[in-house]
Amino acid sequence: MPDLPPLASLRAFESAARHLSFRAAADELSVTQSAISHQVAELERRLGAKLFERHNRRVALTPAGEQYHPYLREAFDRIAQGTALVRAAGAPSRELDVQVYVTVAVRWLIPRLHSFTTAHPEVRVRFNTSHLDWEFDETAGDVAIVCTARPERPGLHATHLFDAQLTPVCSPSVLHGGIGMRQPADLVNHALLQLYTAADEWSVWLRAAGLPADVGQSGPRFDSYLLALEAAIDGQGVAIAPRFLAAADLRSGRLVAPFALQVPQPRRWYLVCRNDRRDDPRVTAFRNWLRTEIANDPDLPTPGFP
Structure with missing residues (x-):
């Protein structure tokens, strides 16, 4: 020395x-x-x-x-x-990286985010909307809001958030123009808009309506509900989507729900994080905030949170 x-x-x-x-x-x-x-x-x-x-x-x-x-x-x-x-x-990170589908971010999460940032000014939320399917990139995010039928993945912790209801939506001009739509069978005359990452959702709804899965004209397919809903607003056909994602457009009148029938979405919605981060204060704060927002949303059925 x-x-x-x-x-x-x-x-x-x-x-x-x-x-x-x-x-x-x-x-x-x-x-x-x-x-x-x-x-x-x-x-x-x-x-x-x-x-x-x-x-x-x-x-x-x-x-x-x-x-x-x-x-x-x-x-x-x-x-x-x-x-x-x-x-x-x-030092503990002040940022919270949230992976989320772009439609959920635009139509549901961002309009409510101010209440989280007000309650937790110490946490900076950073959104990543690049992923298409459920997959959670644990190297690039702290948490993810995902819709999946298989939440059990090695090393990950999934908290069930809610179960969504699927409903067809279209523009008022499609509902009332031309031959219109008075019953589900009238869908045969319209283009059905859907996600290619959730191609079974129309068939699930059609079966519940007592119709064959191939009813309707083949329409464009999209990688997000956001695009499908925008196409529906533009009058390009009838989209199938979780009602909570279309709720703002339904209230504003940009979209209408031509039929009362709603069916459960085949997949459920979860908040996913790494097992070793499930008790991270940032993750806990975000999880609890999501639960409050879900409980206060009339368009979402609230699960029995533990």
């Missing part, structure tokens, strides 16, 4: 050399001016070299002091940088 001078002496000299003032060094280090003078004198004794020229009201560095100070300045800067890095690595 190198024979280094005491840290207190090194700090006193570095501060005094930077300020060219013992008084300023004393203020910076929260000690007396006399303490700075004694620490510097001790350092000079240990080094066997004079570091300051002392005058009545000022000090100046000697050639030895000028040579020594840059090394100490760099050393303390490196210590400060290393300390900051270790503190940052050990």
